[in-house]
Amino acid sequence: MKTLRHLFTLNILCLLLFCGADSAWALQSHSAPEGIYVHQMAHVLFMASLGYLYWHTRRTQELTSKGWIFLQLFCILLFSWNVIAFTGHEAFEHLTATDFIYKNTWQEQLVSPITFIKVLYYITKMDHFLMVPALAALAFSLRTFYLEARKGVQ
Amino acid sequence: MSGLSMIPAVSVEFIGSALAILLAFIALGYARALVKLQPNNFIWGFLWYFCIAMAAFSVSRGVGHIVRIILVYNDRGDVWQLLSPFSGGFNTMLMISVAAVTIYYHKGLDAYKAIRTEADKLAAANLQLAANAEELQKLNTNLEGIVEDRTRDLTQSETKFRNLFENSKDIVYFCDFNGNITSINSSGIQMLGFTEFPEKINFHKLFSNPDTLDTYLSEIRHKGFVSDLEMECTGRDHSIRYILLSANAIYSAKGDIVGYEGIGKDMTRLRNITEQLINHEKMASVGEMAAGIAHEINTPLGIILGYTQLMLDDFDSESELHENMQVIERQTKACRRIVSDLLKFSRQSESIKANINVNDIIKEVLSVTEHTLNINKILVVRQFDPHLPLVIGDAEKLHQVFINLFNNAQYAMSKGGQIIITTRQHEHEVHISVRDTGSGIAEEIKNRIFDPFFTTKEVGKGTGLGLSVTYGIIQEHGGTISVESPVDDPDTGLELRGTAFHILLPAHIENNSEQAV
Numbered sequence: 001m002k003t004l005r006h007l008f009t010l011n012i013l014c015l016l017l018f019c020g021a022d023s024a025w026a027l028q029s030h031s032a033p034e035g036i037y038v039h040q041m042a043h044v045l046f047m048a049s050l051g052y053l054y055w056h057t058r059r060t061q062e063l064t065s066k067g068w069i070f071l072q073l074f075c076i077l078l079f080s081w082n083v084i085a086f087t088g089h090e091a092f093e094h095l096t097a098t099d100f101i102y103k104n105t106w107q108e109q110l111v112s113p114i115t116f117i118k119v120l121y122y123i124t125k126m127d128h129f130l131m132v133p134a135l136a137a138l139a140f141s142l143r144t145f146y147l148e149a150r151k152g153v154q
Numbered sequence: 155m156s157g158l159s160m161i162p163a164v165s166v167e168f169i170g171s172a173l174a175i176l177l178a179f180i181a182l183g184y185a186r187a188l189v190k191l192q193p194n195n196f197i198w199g200f201l202w203y204f205c206i207a208m209a210a211f212s213v214s215r216g217v218g219h220i221v222r223i224i225l226v227y228n229d230r231g232d233v234w235q236l237l238s239p240f241s242g243g244f245n246t247m248l249m250i251s252v253a254a255v256t257i258y259y260h261k262g263l264d265a266y267k268a269i270r271t272e273a274d275k276l277a278a279a280n281l282q283l284a285a286n287a288e289e290l291q292k293l294n295t296n297l298e299g300i301v302e303d304r305t306r307d308l309t310q311s312e313t314k315f316r317n318l319f320e321n322s323k324d325i326v327y328f329c330d331f332n333g334n335i336t337s338i339n340s341s342g343i344q345m346l347g348f349t350e351f352p353e354k355i356n357f358h359k360l361f362s363n364p365d366t367l368d369t370y371l372s373e374i375r376h377k378g379f380v381s382d383l384e385m386e387c388t389g390r391d392h393s394i395r396y397i398l399l400s401a402n403a404i405y406s407a408k409g410d411i412v413g414y415e416g417i418g419k420d421m422t423r424l425r426n427i428t429e430q431l432i433n434h435e436k437m438a439s440v441g442e443m444a445a446g447i448a449h450e451i452n453t454p455l456g457i458i459l460g461y462t463q464l465m466l467d468d469f470d471s472e473s474e475l476h477e478n479m480q481v482i483e484r485q486t487k488a489c490r491r492i493v494s495d496l497l498k499f500s501r502q503s504e505s506i507k508a509n510i511n512v513n514d515i516i517k518e519v520l521s522v523t524e525h526t527l528n529i530n531k532i533l534v535v536r537q538f539d540p541h542l543p544l545v546i547g548d549a550e551k552l553h554q555v556f557i558n559l560f561n562n563a564q565y566a567m568s569k570g571g572q573i574i575i576t577t578r579q580h581e582h583e584v585h586i587s588v589r590d591t592g593s594g595i596a597e598e599i600k601n602r603i604f605d606p607f608f609t610t611k612e613v614g615k616g617t618g619l620g621l622s623v624t625y626g627i628i629q630e631h632g633g634t635i636s637v638e639s640p641v642d643d644p645d646t647g648l649e650l651r652g653t654a655f656h657i658l659l660p661a662h663i664e665n666n667s668e669q670a671v
Binding site: 038043045046052053060062104114126129131135138143146150 | 158162163171173178181187192242253257
């Protein structure tokens with residue numbers, strides 16, 4: 001219950017941070033940036049849940065087997081992926097069409113000069129370097145659980 | 155104009171998306187296997203839903219990336235413009251779903267842990283219960299075995315002691331405080347003259363002598379036991395048995411005497427043999443003494459008699475002195491008879507032995523004495539065995555035996571009666587019984603009747619040598635003489651008044667067939 005309250009508070013803070021105050025109607029239309037805001041909030045929520053899962057599995061004495069170590073690694077990696085993804089989305093928001101040449105072609109490039117934002121965007125674009133290992137850790141975790149459980153049953 | 159090519163980033167995006175989908179489904183596959191393996195495990199259930207959400211997210215995101223790359227880089231950006239919001243929306247929604255699944259995980263986990271704790275406790279309790287049941291089963295099995303072993307041992311022990319109890323030739327008895335016998339062995343029943351266990355019999359009433367009973371009760375009640383007490387026991391058939399008794403008191407839990415248990419050895423036969431032996435020795439020593447005295451007296455008596463007879467010729471037969479000398483002669487002869495009897499008793503007199511028929515001897519004696527007996531209202535009953543074997547003996551001395559016995563019988567039947575004379579063969583002996591229906595012999599003098607000079611007759615009416623001489627003659631013939639008073643009737647089992655003398659003489663079997671009458 002306490003955790004839920006914390007998450008709710010965190011969501012409110014995110015809304016205040018990323019959403020500017022605007023006119024309110026009874027039936028409110030959704031303007032263009034809402035999609036990215038919601039998506040970013042989802043990332044935050046996702047991170048929070050992963051952080052919680054990591055924290056809880058670490059503190060629970062019964063969950064100390066090898067499978068849980070892999071799951072905790074998954075939490076860390078996916079949490080990191082969320083950070084990267086969140087950052088990537090933010091970086092993309094700072095880029096304009098002029099920052100790209102040959103856009104939507106196989107020759108697509110980021111035009112010079114290569115600024116920090118452009119580098120940040122470029123690096124975060126390769127977020128799969130975190131996501132794939134995270135899912136691999138999840139697969140290993142589940143495999144370990146399965147093998148242990150099967151051994152226990154036998 | 156040169157820039158940073160997006161190809162590496164796009165390649166990583168494309169391949170990474172595909173790998174992410176693949177790995178997410180591998181994880182989902184294991185999660186499903188786990189759920190199938192242990193359907194009731196909450197954690198596997200959580201991971202199952204978590205992996206579903208992750209797989210859906212990976213598909214949504216991965217496919218979105220791949221489709222975007224394919225469409226955009228193939229000049230179909232317009233299509234992607236249509237799909238893009240849906241892809242992003244799905245991604246967002248699925249990320250929230252994964253978060254939601256994770257957030258609610260802890261609640262379920264707590265419940266699962268609580269259930270698991272209880273289940274573990276229950277399992278431990280069941281395990282303990284099973285262990286206890288197994289232990290109980292083992293104990294039960296062991297107990298059955300132990301009970302079986304103990305029962306077998308007890309049965310063996312009971313059989314052993316029952317056999318000892320039943321087969322013992324001594325009397326073994328258990329009785330209550332008042333002496334009522336509760337259990338007695340077969341030998342005891344026989345010893346007391348019963349054929350089967352009587353309904354009620356009081357051990358204390360078997361004591362012939364009240365003083366012995368007092369001693370028995372006093373010792374056993376004070377000391378708790380009595381050892382080697384010589385008890386004179388009167389059985390159902392009124393026969394006297396001498397029992398060497400050892401007994402213990404039986405105590406209750408409170409320490410009160412509730413009964414007695416004892417073992418008694420029948421000493422009757424031993425006692426009789428001992429008495430006979432003592433008697434025999436006594437008679438032998440008395441005989442030796444009598445022989446010595448007789449020899450010493452015989453010579454002066456002969457001289458007195460000789461001189462008396464010589465002096466009788468010196469006096470006138472009508473004179474007073476002659477009469478006095480005759481008295482001396484008569485009394486001296488009486489003394490010689492006594493001396494002669496003493497010699498006969500001590501077996502010092504000469505014997506002429508031959509094969510003789512006891513029936514004939516008795517007939518010869520009766521031919522002389524029966525008339526006198528009849529005058530005294532005494533009827534003689536003859537129960538002779540016509541096939542009686544011969545005996546080797548001195549006819550003269552055997553005549554003396556029966557004369558003495560008939561005289562005694564006559565004395566015992568002053569008002570008349572019967573003399574029953576029985577002869578029969580008993581194994582290798584000739585059994586002669588002379589029974590009268592007289593007054594009988596008192597128990598206290600029974601052991602003394604064969605003693606020399608013991609008599610119940612008035613002074614001057616008997617020398618007390620009759621039965622002594624009889625005893626000596628029978629001994630000389632290698633036989634035995636015993637007295638029975640009162641007499642047990644072998645036919646009816648009743649006790650008859652009177653006295654019976656039983657003589658056993660060795661039979662001369664070789665001549666039996668030739669000379670039996």
